[in-house]
Amino acid sequence: MLIETPTTRSDSPSPESVTDPSAPSATRRRHDDAPDTVALFGRLAGLPEGPERDAVRDDLVTAWLPMAHRIAGRFRDRGESIEDLRQVAALGLVKAIDRFDPERGAFESYAVPTITGEVKRHFRDRMWALRVPRRVQELRNKVRVARRELTQSPGSPEPSVAALASHTGLTEDEVSAGMEALESFSTLSLDAELSDGDDGYSLADTIGSADSSYDVVIDRESAKEGLRRLPERERAILYMRFFEDMTQSRIADRLGISQMHVSRLISRSCARVRDEAMGQRAGRPGTGRPATA
Numbered sequence: 001m002l003i004e005t006p007t008t009r010s011d012s013p014s015p016e017s018v019t020d021p022s023a024p025s026a027t028r029r030r031h032d033d034a035p036d037t038v039a040l041f042g043r044l045a046g047l048p049e050g051p052e053r054d055a056v057r058d059d060l061v062t063a064w065l066p067m068a069h070r071i072a073g074r075f076r077d078r079g080e081s082i083e084d085l086r087q088v089a090a091l092g093l094v095k096a097i098d099r100f101d102p103e104r105g106a107f108e109s110y111a112v113p114t115i116t117g118e119v120k121r122h123f124r125d126r127m128w129a130l131r132v133p134r135r136v137q138e139l140r141n142k143v144r145v146a147r148r149e150l151t152q153s154p155g156s157p158e159p160s161v162a163a164l165a166s167h168t169g170l171t172e173d174e175v176s177a178g179m180e181a182l183e184s185f186s187t188l189s190l191d192a193e194l195s196d197g198d199d200g201y202s203l204a205d206t207i208g209s210a211d212s213s214y215d216v217v218i219d220r221e222s223a224k225e226g227l228r229r230l231p232e233r234e235r236a237i238l239y240m241r242f243f244e245d246m247t248q249s250r251i252a253d254r255l256g257i258s259q260m261h262v263s264r265l266i267s268r269s270c271a272r273v274r275d276e277a278m279g280q281r282a283g284r285p286g287t288g289r290p291a292t293a
Helices: 015-019 038-046 051-073 082-099 107-126 134-150 161-168 172-182 212-228 232-242 248-255 259-281
Strands: none
Touching (some): 038 051, 134 172, 212 259, 248 259
C-alpha cells in the first residue's frame, strides 16, 4: 500500500514549521518520507566542494531515499522493473538535492515533481524501442487510461474508437494513433516463433530478401543508351563476346583482325558504356569518348 505524502496528511508539518529550525518540535512531526533535514541543507549550502560536502550530500540522499522509492512505486507494472525505477528515482533525488535552494521553501515540494519528472522522462526516452513523438506518447497514455476506466465494470465490452474519443475529448484519428502506439511500446524479435500453427518458423522467415535481378535490370537499362551510341562493329563485338559467349580468338577470325585488337576494342567499349551509365546515375551527361577503330 502506498504511503500518503506528507502534504496530504492532516498531521503533516506546514512549510513554515519545516523550514524554521526554531519551531517547536511538537509541530515538526517526523516520518520516513519527510525527515527534518533543514539543518543539513543549511550546512550543504555553506560548504565548498570537497569530502565534507559530499558526506552531507550523502546523508541527505539517505534521508530522502524512501520518498524516492515510494514515487518509483507509482510506476510499477508498466514494463520496467521496480529496481530500475528506483535507480532512476534516486538519480532524480540527487538532482533535486543539488539544485534545491533552502530559501525557497520545503524540499519535498521541490523534490516530488523533480523525481516524478525524471521517472517519466525515463519512460519517454528509454523504454520505447523506437523513437516516438511526445504527442503520440501522450495520446497513448490518454487512450490507455480511458480504456481502463470504460472497462472497470465486469463484463464491459471493449470500447469503440468513438466511445474512447467521446470519453477523452480527442478526435477519432487521435484515438486511433494512440491505440496503435499501445501496441508499439516494444519490438518483437525476428527470431520469435509464429503462433498461428507455423511450427518452426520465425518472424524473419516471413520477410522477403533482396532480389539481385532488380540490380541487373537497372544496370541493363543504364547501359542501353551507351550501347546504342557505339559504332556498329563494336556493338557486334560486344554481342558476340557477351551474348554468344565467343572467345576473342573466334571473334578476331570472324572479323579478320588480331585477337589483341579485339581485346582493346572490348575494353574501350565497356569503359565508354560504363562511364556514360555512371554519368547518368550521377545526373550529369556521359563522359565517355567516341571509340575509334
